[in-house]
Amino acid sequence: MEIKITTNHILKVLEILSWIIFIGLCIEAGGTVANTIITLFINPLGVGNFWEGADYLSSLFESDQGYFFIITLTMIIVAVLKAIMFYLIVKLFVDKKLNISQPFSMELRQFILNLAYLALGIGLFSHSGFEYSLWLTIQGHAKADLQSLHIAGADVWLFMAVILFVIVQIVKRGIEIQNENDLTV
Amino acid sequence: MPIIVNLDVMMAKRKMSLNELSEKVGLTLSNLSILKTGKAKAIRFSTLESICEVLNCQPGDILEYVD
Numbered sequence: 001m002e003i004k005i006t007t008n009h010i011l012k013v014l015e016i017l018s019w020i021i022f023i024g025l026c027i028e029a030g031g032t033v034a035n036t037i038i039t040l041f042i043n044p045l046g047v048g049n050f051w052e053g054a055d056y057l058s059s060l061f062e063s064d065q066g067y068f069f070i071i072t073l074t075m076i077i078v079a080v081l082k083a084i085m086f087y088l089i090v091k092l093f094v095d096k097k098l099n100i101s102q103p104f105s106m107e108l109r110q111f112i113l114n115l116a117y118l119a120l121g122i123g124l125f126s127h128s129g130f131e132y133s134l135w136l137t138i139q140g141h142a143k144a145d146l147q148s149l150h151i152a153g154a155d156v157w158l159f160m161a162v163i164l165f166v167i168v169q170i171v172k173r174g175i176e177i178q179n180e181n182d183l184t185v
Numbered sequence: 186m187p188i189i190v191n192l193d194v195m196m197a198k199r200k201m202s203l204n205e206l207s208e209k210v211g212l213t214l215s216n217l218s219i220l221k222t223g224k225a226k227a228i229r230f231s232t233l234e235s236i237c238e239v240l241n242c243q244p245g246d247i248l249e250y251v252d
Contacts, residue, residue: 180226180227183227184226184227184228185212185217185225185232
């Protein structure tokens, strides 16, 4: 029996994946915010709850709370931006704004533009986190593992932002051609 | 738009209604309406040919350029 994979099947799988990633990112963002607040204002031993980055953040916290705050703030901003990005993707699926018969629309253009700006923001903040951790290393602190702090891959996010900005221009032209086609008798 | 569609003028001369023209040309009423009201961005040669055949006229009788 031949199984035919349609666009709708692929979109359904992507929707489920998007939900899983979105929930994971929400947990990550919420956890980072909660751990930061607990560590700074309630119990300094809360720094051990930072999953893989606990060792580095512990040493940073012991050295200077200001350094700790800046690094965790960067982590929080990046995590929240990622969560917002996948919230928009999930919202696109839930609101069923993707019309396969007439795919090029202003809503799609705005959606991709928003993703581009978010990717740019994630890239810039990740890069600033990297530069700051580099400065901390020069000051004598341990070398940060950006992967464990979830702020790695700034160049990849910036590349994605550029690609998305280009796609926005293509979609804009697609909208023009689609409108012209709709008014062609 | 500099191109004016004089479809209603030709339809009046041939005493043909929009419904009748739509049936004979094979175009939907909405598409004919888009053409008649000047909202169309483009017209296919096949459509123009059908309209001219049904209304027994030239393309210049339907399409007019004004400065």
